Amino acid sequence: MRDFQAIFALAAARKGGPAALEAMLAETAPRSPAEIAATPDDRILAEMTRRIFNAGFSAKVIADKWPAFEAAFEGFDPRRNAFMTEEQFDALLKDRGIVRNAAKIRAVQVNAQLLLDLAEKHGSAARFFADWPDSDHVGLLDLLRKRGGHLGGDAAGRFLRGIGKPAFIATPDMVAALVREGVIDKAPTAKRDFAAVQAAFNTWAEESGRDLTAISRVLAMSVDSPGH
Numbered sequence: 001m002r003d004f005q006a007i008f009a010l011a012a013a014r015k016g017g018p019a020a021l022e023a024m025l026a027e028t029a030p031r032s033p034a035e036i037a038a039t040p041d042d043r044i045l046a047e048m049t050r051r052i053f054n055a056g057f058s059a060k061v062i063a064d065k066w067p068a069f070e071a072a073f074e075g076f077d078p079r080r081n082a083f084m085t086e087e088q089f090d091a092l093l094k095d096r097g098i099v100r101n102a103a104k105i106r107a108v109q110v111n112a113q114l115l116l117d118l119a120e121k122h123g124s125a126a127r128f129f130a131d132w133p134d135s136d137h138v139g140l141l142d143l144l145r146k147r148g149g150h151l152g153g154d155a156a157g158r159f160l161r162g163i164g165k166p167a168f169i170a171t172p173d174m175v176a177a178l179v180r181e182g183v184i185d186k187a188p189t190a191k192r193d194f195a196a197v198q199a200a201f202n203t204w205a206e207e208s209g210r211d212l213t214a215i216s217r218v219l220a221m222s223v224d225s226p227g228h
Contacts, residue, residue, distance in 0.1 A: 001183060004218075007218060008208075011218045011222040028217065029211075035164060043163075044125050045078050045081065045111060047162040049076065068095070069097075079116060081109055092105050107149025114147050126163075129165055134211065136198070137198060140156075140160070141156050154171070166211035173220035175187045176223045181200070
């Protein structure tokens, strides 16, 4: 496993130099823990929902429908959505303004309950996410997968990035870079794979002072791929 500066150099060579790469990384710079903690929990639920419904649709389709989503889910108030009645659920299934996917609509209710549970223990769900250590990012992904609705795979990482929390996402290019560096030998699925990925990220973060999002993106951009 190379040190992070060597991987950064690979990515910079492909992206027009260090300054150009730094500019790209600045576009996805995380928010501070204080900024995340100050986020209202309805916006946390809104971002969860956006990421869930983006799966399988273009971001533009969901963006165009988003005002209707906000209205249909009552501004994503966690309590109102957690205690959604069957009549309200049925009404959402008939709402042509949103994507009428029963499993994803039910996931909004599940995630609203999760946020209420977190808020009860931590003051707010936003505070919980802000305080979770980046050195155990895989633990947070595991919690979201087990207790959330439709937050497995890349959805959890994309949600976390959406609220400004540093996160890595196991895209094909990032996985290819990790295989190249000898961290894993295939896309991570088992706990030991994710533990190895977390350990590598922790090492690179300590070396470079960079966050998980930046490290993840640099790894992906260090790979020769038609997508970059």
